[in-house]
Amino acid sequence: MHFITFSLIACCSLALGWANEWGYPDLDNNQDEPFPKWGGLCDSGKKQSPINLHVKGSLKGEFDPLKFANYDEHQKNLKMVNNGHSIQLSGFDHELTLSGGALLHDYVVEQIHMHWWSEHTINDIRYPLEVHIVHRNTIYPNMTMAANFKDGIVVIGVLYHVSNTRNEAIGSIIKSLGAVKAYDSMNKPTLVADSLAVDDLVPSVESYFTYAGSLTTPTCAEAVTWIVLTETFPVTLDQVNEFKEIEYEEGKQLHNNYRELQSENNRAVVLVEMPEDRSGAAGLTASVSLILTLVLVGGQKFLL
Numbered sequence: 001m002h003f004i005t006f007s008l009i010a011c012c013s014l015a016l017g018w019a020n021e022w023g024y025p026d027l028d029n030n031q032d033e034p035f036p037k038w039g040g041l042c043d044s045g046k047k048q049s050p051i052n053l054h055v056k057g058s059l060k061g062e063f064d065p066l067k068f069a070n071y072d073e074h075q076k077n078l079k080m081v082n083n084g085h086s087i088q089l090s091g092f093d094h095e096l097t098l099s100g101g102a103l104l105h106d107y108v109v110e111q112i113h114m115h116w117w118s119e120h121t122i123n124d125i126r127y128p129l130e131v132h133i134v135h136r137n138t139i140y141p142n143m144t145m146a147a148n149f150k151d152g153i154v155v156i157g158v159l160y161h162v163s164n165t166r167n168e169a170i171g172s173i174i175k176s177l178g179a180v181k182a183y184d185s186m187n188k189p190t191l192v193a194d195s196l197a198v199d200d201l202v203p204s205v206e207s208y209f210t211y212a213g214s215l216t217t218p219t220c221a222e223a224v225t226w227i228v229l230t231e232t233f234p235v236t237l238d239q240v241n242e243f244k245e246i247e248y249e250e251g252k253q254l255h256n257n258y259r260e261l262q263s264e265n266n267r268a269v270v271l272v273e274m275p276e277d278r279s280g281a282a283g284l285t286a287s288v289s290l291i292l293t294l295v296l297v298g299g300q301k302f303l304l
């Protein structure tokens with residue numbers, strides 16, 4: 001009995017400690033400031049995220065297409081919060097369900113948040129923004145439970161590249177940022193003024209890296225199937241700089257909120273490519289026209 005009581009206190013005080021104290025180095029002020037140790041699995045885990053994703057060394061994969069339900073529905077009651085570590089969106093009117101691909105279950109969107117700069121790198125290149133769409137396996141009742149199982153959580157990672165073109169969907173989020181930027185409004189949710197559909201934040205989903213990893217914030221639970229899309233969306237540096245102005249302490253701005261790269265530890269990273277990419281010479285014209293189309297609509301396609 002005493003042991004159980006002690007364990008509960010140890011667990012919860014540790015959790016509170018994390019909630020209040022963990023953070024990121026301010027790399028805008030000092031590039032050499034080390035990333036702090038967050039403790040627990042964050043330090044001892046062997047399947048941690050993020051990692052560098054590289055085309056060379058990935059395993060080729062082919063799966064059924066990913067299936068998205070309700071991602072195109074415009075959300076009217078989306079809430080935004082500055083939680084001191086990121087900007088997070090939740091409160092979806094419709095249940096957004098992800099299935100298919102290599103997934104054996106249905107997953108629902110719990111929340112969306114961003115990291116500036118990106119957490120994952122691709123071929124050693126870092127991007128200015130990474131959006132995480134966090135999904136829970138519907139066989140588990142909540143995120144706390146889901147975080148205990150290796151099939152508990154799926155996160156879709158979307159990378160954004162620097163461009164002169166303002167990103168409209170990110171612009172919609174930024175429009176409401178003023179209400180949550182200040183330290184006084186931390187942890188106080190505000191309504192996102194513009195109606196936004198989640199698929200406005202998602203480029204093509206036909207080509208992606210997938211691997212088994214972790215949450216990139218404490219508790220760093222190794223419960224995440226990562227799906228990092230290879231197509232990226234444009235964003236301007238001015239837009240990213242808006243996120244850098246949110247406060248996590250009185251007068252202190254969150255200049256960056258990405259975790260340092262973790263060891264791959266010989267994990268399998270699977271690269272799923274668009275069907276056009278494996279079509280050979282006969283499909284070359286189609287591939288070229290597809291790439292041109294993507295360039296024309298402002299997307300950037302990796303030439304693998």
Ligand SMILES: [Zn+2]
Pocket residue numbers: 113114115132216
């Ligand atoms: Zn994240």
